[in-house]
Every structure is written in C-alpha cells, then in structure tokens.
Amino acid sequence: MTELLTSAQMRQIEQAAIDSGAVTGLELMERAGAGVVEAILAEWPELGQGAHRAVVLCGPGNNGGDGFVVARLLQERGWDVGVFLYGDAEKLPPDARVNYELWRKMGAVSSWEDLNAEQTTADLFIDAVFGTGLTRPLPEELGRELIMTATPDKTTTKVVAVDMPSGLCADSGKMLGGGGDFSDLVVSFHSAKVGHYLDRSYQRCNSLVVKDIGLDHVFDESQVHLVDQARLSDDSFPGISKRKFDHKYTHGHALILSGGFGKTGAARLAARGALRIGAGLVTLGVPGAAQMEVATRITALMLTRVEDASNLAEVLEDRRLNALCLGPGMGVERARDLVPVALAARHGPRVVLDADALTAYADCPETLFAMLHANCVLTPHGGEFARLFPDIAERLNKEPTRGPAYSKVDATRDAAARAGCVVLFKGPDTVIAHPSGACSINAAVYDREAPWLATAGSGDVLAGFITGLLARGFAPKQAAETGAWLHVEAARSFGPGLVAEDLPEELPKVFRRLGL
Ligand SMILES: NC(=O)C1=CN([C@@H]2O[C@H](COP(=O)(O)OP(=O)(O)OC[C@H]3O[C@@H](n4cnc5c(N)ncnc54)[C@H](OP(=O)(O)O)[C@@H]3O)[C@@H](O)[C@H]2O)[C@@H](O)CC1
Ligand SMILES: [K+]
Incomplete structure (x- = not known):
C-alpha cells in the first residue's frame, strides 16, 4: 500500500522516530539532502560527470536546512554552488542552523536582496525555500522572485524542488499566494504528501520521486492512500x-x-x-x-x-x-x-x-x-459535484488564505458523509471517499x-x-x-x-x- 501523508501526519511520524531515540532530526535532514542529490543524479546522469553550477535557495525552516545539505554535498562533488537565504540565519531552527554553519565553512550565503536572474543562472536550481511548513500565502514579491529566478533559462536549467515546490500547500496541492515555480523534479521524503497528487501540484511538477529516509511506514485509517x-x-x-x-x-x-x-x-x-x-x-x-x-x-x-x-x-x-x-x-x-x-x-x-x-x-x-x-456510488465530475454539493464546491474553489488549505480530499470526504455512500470525484486526481472517511486517490499524473x-x-x-x-x-x-x-x-x-x-x-x- 502507498500511503499519502498530510504535513501533520509526516511531522508526527518524524517526531515519533526522533522521540524514540531511533534517529535524530539532524540525521533525517542529512538523509533528506543526500536523497535529493541521489535523485538528481538518477534523473540526469550527465550531471554525475564533471563539475556544474548549482544555485540553492534556502528558506527559514527545515526545508532550508535540507538545502544547505544539498549545497554541501554538491560542492563536495566539485560543483560551483551559490546559496541564497530567505530570512535570518539567527532564527533558523536548530538542525537547519547546524547545516547552515557547516555550509558556511565551505562557502558564502548571499542575501535574498542579491537575488536576480543573472546571479541565478546555473545548470541546476534547487528550491529549498518552503516545504511542509508553509502555513500562509507567500508574500507577493517572494512569489514573483521565485518565478523569475527559477526560470532563468528553461532550456538548460533543471529546477528541483525539495519536498514541495515553494508556494504549494502540501495537504491540498493548492497555491498559497501567487507565484511559485515550476519544477522539473520534486524530491520528497518517506511518503508522498497528499498535496503532490492534487490540484496544482502535478501541473507544476514534471516528476515526483520519493526517497526513503529510514522511517518506518505506519498505516492508519485516517491516511489517504494511492490506488496502485x-x-x-x-x-x-x-x-x-x-x-x-x-x-x-x-x-x-x-x-x-x-x-x-x-x-x-x-x-x-x-x-x-x-x-x-x-x-x-x-x-x-x-x-x-x-x-x-x-x-x-x-x-x-x-x-x-x-x-x-x-x-x-x-x-x-x-x-x-x-x-x-x-x-x-x-x-x-x-x-x-x-x-x-x-x-x-x-x-x-x-x-x-x-x-x-x-x-x-x-x-x-x-x-x-x-x-x-x-450500496450506491456517485461518480460526479467537477460540474456535477458543484451542482450536488454547492457549498462544499464553493469552499474547495475558494482562494485559500492559510494552510493547510481545504482540499479535494476534504471535499470528497465531506460529500460522501453527506450522501451516505461512496463518492468518486473525477479528474486526473480522482478522489474516492467512503462515508466513514476512508479515502484514496487514483492518480493519472506524473x-x-x-x-x-x-x-x-x-x-x-x-x-x-x-x-x-x-x-x-x-x-x-x-x-x-x-x-x-x-x-x-x-x-x-x-x-x-x-x-x-x-x-x-x-x-x-x-x-x-x-x-x-
Ligand atoms: N522535521 C524533520 O525532521 C525533517 C524535515 N525535513 C524538511 O523540513 C521541511 C519542513 O520543515 P519546517 O516544518 O521547518 O517547514 P518549512 O517548510 O521549512 O517552512 C517553515 C518556515 O517557513 C516560514 N513560513 C511559512 N509560511 C511562510 C510564508 N508564507 N512566508 C514566509 N515565511 C513562511 C515559517 O515561519 P513561521 O510560520 O514559523 O513564522 C518557518 O520559518 C520538510 O518539508 C522537509 O524538507 C527533512 O529534513 C526531513 C526531516
Ligand atoms: K521547496
């Protein structure tokens, strides 16, 4: 079974593993960064040969921490790596701060104000600004900057998002605020997130790779699973x-x-x-x-x-x-x-x-x-769904003002509970929900x-x-x-x-x- 997790479920699994003493947050971050590099080299083997230039954008949380690990590992391979930080290094959470310091021994961290399309020309562009911790819409100028810098020259630059393309809500796949980038590859950890398979995610990501970071798979009824x-x-x-x-x-x-x-x-x-x-x-x-x-x-x-x-x-x-x-x-x-x-x-x-x-x-x-x-199954497409469940559809289609945003999974679960039968809500991200809340996604994406x-x-x-x-x-x-x-x-x-x-x-x- 392939479970899809919300950011809260992922945090819970990570925290339980850390609390049990099985692993530290720092070890998880190291594995996450190494997983990103591994996925990049598997996707583009030509980047495994010789030295290239990478630009890594790091954010103010642990997603940024992963970015510092990636920067270090690429530079150790002989790459020329430029790193930009959004936010204040003093305020980084502890594991991200450790990796920031490790990187500082190897290279500079440029300030966000220096970010421009020329500076960020590279073979590889790493978006490690926000991951599962994005809880409110991106400030408008940040969204614009991400687009501008992530797409300096689409013909030669590969764009890789760490965990989520920044700006996308990990639970709903919706954009929080305008802007955000398009990624050739998204590398996530342990399990894919529900949001990877919904709404805008698959339109903004070409492919998705999930890397094992040594956490146990724990299944429970509240999880959404992929039909596979x-x-x-x-x-x-x-x-x-x-x-x-x-x-x-x-x-x-x-x-x-x-x-x-x-x-x-x-x-x-x-x-x-x-x-x-x-x-x-x-x-x-x-x-x-x-x-x-x-x-x-x-x-x-x-x-x-x-x-x-x-x-x-x-x-x-x-x-x-x-x-x-x-x-x-x-x-x-x-x-x-x-x-x-x-x-x-x-x-x-x-x-x-x-x-x-x-x-x-x-x-x-x-x-x-x-x-x-x-013993019934309803199989609405978007229009039919909105006719039968107008209030649910309105909530689903509303521009989100905070994360986690109300998702197609939430909407289909609510519809099934109201109808008292299975609802299959069609789309490339077909969601199937039972009145009990059991829910799956049949994805025709990636x-x-x-x-x-x-x-x-x-x-x-x-x-x-x-x-x-x-x-x-x-x-x-x-x-x-x-x-x-x-x-x-x-x-x-x-x-x-x-x-x-x-x-x-x-x-x-x-x-x-x-x-x-
Ligand atoms: N936990 C682990 O063990 C592991 C986690 N891993 C990695 O960590 C990632 C999750 O890290 P995370 O929870 O720190 O969240 P992250 O996505 O970095 O963002 C939080 C920061 O962004 C800020 N912020 C939010 N919204 C904002 C906005 N609109 N505009 C501006 N700022 C905004 C927010 O600020 P605050 O809300 O606190 O004020 C906070 O500072 C996960 O995706 C994975 O990559 C891996 O290393 C594996 C091990
Ligand atoms: K990211």
Whole structure:
C-alpha cells in the first residue's frame, strides 16, 4: 500500500522516530539532502560527470536546512554552488542552523536582496525555500522572485524542488499566494504528501520521486492512500479472474438504463464496459422508441424495454439484477422518474449514479441524499459535484488564505458523509471517499498520465466498469477504486488516438498483462 501523508501526519511520524531515540532530526535532514542529490543524479546522469553550477535557495525552516545539505554535498562533488537565504540565519531552527554553519565553512550565503536572474543562472536550481511548513500565502514579491529566478533559462536549467515546490500547500496541492515555480523534479521524503497528487501540484511538477529516509511506514485509517497495482493485486485482481467452473450468473447481472431515441450511445458504452470487465450478463433498459436503434447495435448485450418507473419496478422483480447504472445519456426527466425506483428496489441491488442522474437533483440534492443507501456510488465530475454539493464546491474553489488549505480530499470526504455512500470525484486526481472517511486517490499524473482520457464518453465507460465490478460482487469503494484504476490503465495501454469505444476493448490486453 502507498500511503499519502498530510504535513501533520509526516511531522508526527518524524517526531515519533526522533522521540524514540531511533534517529535524530539532524540525521533525517542529512538523509533528506543526500536523497535529493541521489535523485538528481538518477534523473540526469550527465550531471554525475564533471563539475556544474548549482544555485540553492534556502528558506527559514527545515526545508532550508535540507538545502544547505544539498549545497554541501554538491560542492563536495566539485560543483560551483551559490546559496541564497530567505530570512535570518539567527532564527533558523536548530538542525537547519547546524547545516547552515557547516555550509558556511565551505562557502558564502548571499542575501535574498542579491537575488536576480543573472546571479541565478546555473545548470541546476534547487528550491529549498518552503516545504511542509508553509502555513500562509507567500508574500507577493517572494512569489514573483521565485518565478523569475527559477526560470532563468528553461532550456538548460533543471529546477528541483525539495519536498514541495515553494508556494504549494502540501495537504491540498493548492497555491498559497501567487507565484511559485515550476519544477522539473520534486524530491520528497518517506511518503508522498497528499498535496503532490492534487490540484496544482502535478501541473507544476514534471516528476515526483520519493526517497526513503529510514522511517518506518505506519498505516492508519485516517491516511489517504494511492490506488496502485500493489494494493489491487491482493484485494481486487482475484475477484476479476474467472474460475473454470463458474457460470455466467456467478458473475452477476448488470442493468444499464439508457436514454431515448438518438441518446443511447452513452449507455451502450457503459454496458460494453460492464461486460468487458466481466459481469456475467449485461442488459440495457431502453424505452420503446429507442429499441430498434439499440437492437441493431448490440450483440452480446441484452435488451429489455423500460419505458417508465412502473416498467422498471417490474424489471427489478428479477432479483438476479444485482447492479444498476443510471445517468449516462439518460436525460434528466427520465432520471427523475427512474432513480427513485432503482434506489428503492427491495432486493438492494448496487447502484451507480452518474451524469444526468446527478444533474437531475441539482435543484433538490437533499431529495437524492434521502434516497441513497450504502450500496450506491456517485461518480460526479467537477460540474456535477458543484451542482450536488454547492457549498462544499464553493469552499474547495475558494482562494485559500492559510494552510493547510481545504482540499479535494476534504471535499470528497465531506460529500460522501453527506450522501451516505461512496463518492468518486473525477479528474486526473480522482478522489474516492467512503462515508466513514476512508479515502484514496487514483492518480493519472506524473508517470501515469493519461491525457487521451479527456474524450467524450470516457466517463460513461468508467460508470460501466464500476457497475460491472459491483455486479461481480465488489463492495462499492473497491469497485470505484478498481474501475478507476483500470480505466487509466486501459487508456495508457491504448495510447494516443484513444476514443471512448477503445477503453472496454483494451481491457483484455490489460488483464493479460496483469496475469488475470
Ligand atoms: N522535521 C524533520 O525532521 C525533517 C524535515 N525535513 C524538511 O523540513 C521541511 C519542513 O520543515 P519546517 O516544518 O521547518 O517547514 P518549512 O517548510 O521549512 O517552512 C517553515 C518556515 O517557513 C516560514 N513560513 C511559512 N509560511 C511562510 C510564508 N508564507 N512566508 C514566509 N515565511 C513562511 C515559517 O515561519 P513561521 O510560520 O514559523 O513564522 C518557518 O520559518 C520538510 O518539508 C522537509 O524538507 C527533512 O529534513 C526531513 C526531516
Ligand atoms: K521547496
């Protein structure tokens, strides 16, 4: 499992290790600085040969302390290193002060006032101004100076941020104040921070490396975790494989409700997704006027007529229908008609609500929340989220005035608690939260980017993947996590040129690679 930490959680882990006598703060700082240098040389091996010039900007806290260690280690490799300090050396915290003194035996520390683009021309630029301790917005001129100096010549200078690009909040990934730099590489310690995967972080950092500094990994329920292959291998992949003596009903029966004539494409995409992910049977619930349109375009999928609420109630008498999907291409009126029936079905099928099924309740979210139950998954994108949870979205989108800022993780947790079911808040930083507060991020950033996923219908396929997994017996949160992860895997496997139809068809290749 890969846990993502808030700055408070990281501080707690560091402090516990120091208090136990296992390590000193100074040793941790030395390992952090050495980790930064190691990561730089791994990223750009050419910097390992010969002497180069580095500029290190150090801040007033322990992030600055790491910077002094990096400066020392680079100079020991024969580099020419210039160091600038933001703040007063007398006020540095003790470990940073020790490293400041060690560096002073080797070189000068220039004052911040001397900082200008010419002075900071270098092969390597180290931003060690603020890390996890940034608690209030950067002063405006500081933000501007960071931009000016961090980008003297982007074609030749590599910009490396220690722990966080200065100006970004480690818990939310939001900018605190204007300015701040763009980093080619961010080197963090022990575990990535939640903020590395949210909001502006991944737009401002090209790649992220996490270095071990010898601290133990302690897991607890309050931590956010990254949805990754290691976790899914144990929890989810066995449930995707099919055993030789199983039959189709063992793998569940999903019902996807479609829209009317000319509006059935989204539901067909979702249905194909549900089938490919392994639901035993998938039926499209179609109004009479659209029956011909759908019938001519499907093969392995089945079709049943669902004209209105009473029809749906009849169809749901079949207790084998154990997962339902409502929303894609449905139209808000049809959604208002059918959603209450789906949510009230006596045998308790699991229900995914997406797109129009969410928008249908924009004027009266409380009505929807009153009907939802623990076996539901809501899959809003940003717009749908804001319609259902306007106050939460407003708080999330507000310019932060202090850190830690209210994050997408906080927002999704609050939304799940209010809805009483799992909420999957889409984006390259998809956040999945359970009403209990359990929360994960399925990231399509850094080395897992999937820009081609931004295509019409891709969300419909995701809703179908999750519905298919629910049909197969996955619990709601696990279905949401697994579906979202496979969605990104399929997109990455297909690569450029991807359209939504390709996503379900790419799954067999992904499954083969995973050895399922
Ligand atoms: N702890 C450990 O064992 C290890 C920690 N490590 C490293 O330490 C980093 C965390 O260090 P940190 O906690 O000292 O915080 P840091 O990011 O340096 O900033 C705090 C300083 O900034 C100031 N300040 C804040 N906001 C400001 C603003 N807007 N404008 C101006 N000033 C502002 C704030 O001032 P204050 O609020 O106190 O007035 C304080 O002086 C972490 O990211 C990692 O790199 C590693 O070495 C591994 C071991
Ligand atoms: K930094």
